[in-house]
Amino acid sequence: MPSAKLEAQISPRVAKLRRGLVMRSNSVLITIYGDAIAPRKQSVWLGNLIGLAEPFGISSRLVRTSAFRLTADDWFTASRIGRRSYYGLSDIGLQRVRHADRRIYEFNLPTWDGRWTLVLLESGMRASMRQHLKRELLWESFGQLSPGIFAHPHVDHQSLQEILRAAKAEDRVAVLSAQSLDDYGRKPLQALMHDTFKLAKVEQAWQQFITRFAPAVSLLETLTQAEAFFLRTLLIHEYRRVLLRDPNLPAALLPADWPGLRARELCELLYRGLLAGSEQFLCDQLETTDGPLIKTPKEISRRLSRT
Template identity: 60%
Template structure:
């Protein structure tokens, strides 16, 4: 697919948004596949992945190495057509993206009823099972309040069940519910959550994200396609990185000035403003193994409530 040279050029002022960030090839490709490919499961040509990654300082060698590693880790499936390689999400990779998407693109945490979900992992579980459970539970928003004890105030039972089954840990995890007793102060619980989830560090990370992206919000709606794609991907990449550390606690357990609320509002507004132009860019530069890139606007507009904002901006 031939593309106009100017279409692929990210403007210098927009490119500066990435200054000081460490953008790993594996992590960036996970962001791309989760945001671009998951809503329209197709296999992308390796050359397209190289083109999409280039503005982030990731060269073709790093992309090739990353796709190999992600395939080995059962994130991606590789398909060979002629002399070309195409990569799509594996079944396991798609499930991981669906789980992540529930947190990344969802709205605020639901009203809390005071109940906690506890996942208790047996100490005699194999190390590989414990490690996988810890990684997946922390990403799901559970906090490790003690060795082998994970707690979540708004756990999704379906997602938790899928995590346990995927780790083949049905015989090693007990799931329970707990509630606070109203006669006792909530302050120790708030302090425990602050320690468990390192909320001070998370707040600093949210502030850094706001400092980096807030200045370009006013210009987001009118950006050129290459710029819009760059900002959309970089924003999601950094948002996902911080969200991995943020448990999305109920309002009752958060400080009054919690910056995570402002960061989610920023993503809500920017994603809507960047969506149309960034999709134009993807349709122009991406080649897939079967036909054209599927139009996924209906799905994408539901992310962060983007549809209502995008339409209001027109």
């Protein structure tokens, strides 16, 4: 355990980067697990989670409540050793964060082939299955064109297949490929995508992300390991929040000077500078059911070799 509370180890110049953000306990825990714990597949002591969440304004009571709720929602699994509780990701939770991982740490946009993937839900599908699929597809940044039709230009088909299998919906969903015809203009499609994916709000969110984190570049050389963890978590938490609303539309369908491109470059630069210090901090601090936290696994180090 740290000799001092983590919050006390964060200097005011770094702590101010969180100013104005409402950070919910469930979401912060998912960020920490998705970014740092999932690649290790370990279960972390609840006391450590309480300490890690403290500088984000989250009380021990809220961490305990969130850990319980995330377990009930099949995100976490819980275990006990003596009087200590430990939490790890469930199989479904691991699948969810891995789907997000493929987007969050892929800092280069794929080349668009001009095709769209359309997902059509069977009209007679029971309501619970429909709601589950809608939630998972929106999490994958599909746009909802109508109540039973979803579209995406850069779909990860492995993730889509896993979603359908997990929902036992393979025989209740049609997956189609569509392409614009050259004889027709793109303006109606641009307008449709702008409305479907609420691009104005996404653009504003990316601008806010850049404004908040651009000053952090000048701090990289002077951060402590605790501050590197804090800033890494804050960075990925906010980046994920905006990215999972951004459909990664092709350049031809985006407004001019789209800030999402600058935000990707900024996130990659900061993450690269924060990784070593934050990893050492986590390895020094966290206790798992297996003992110390595993040293930086290849799944994490590979994130910065994809660019």
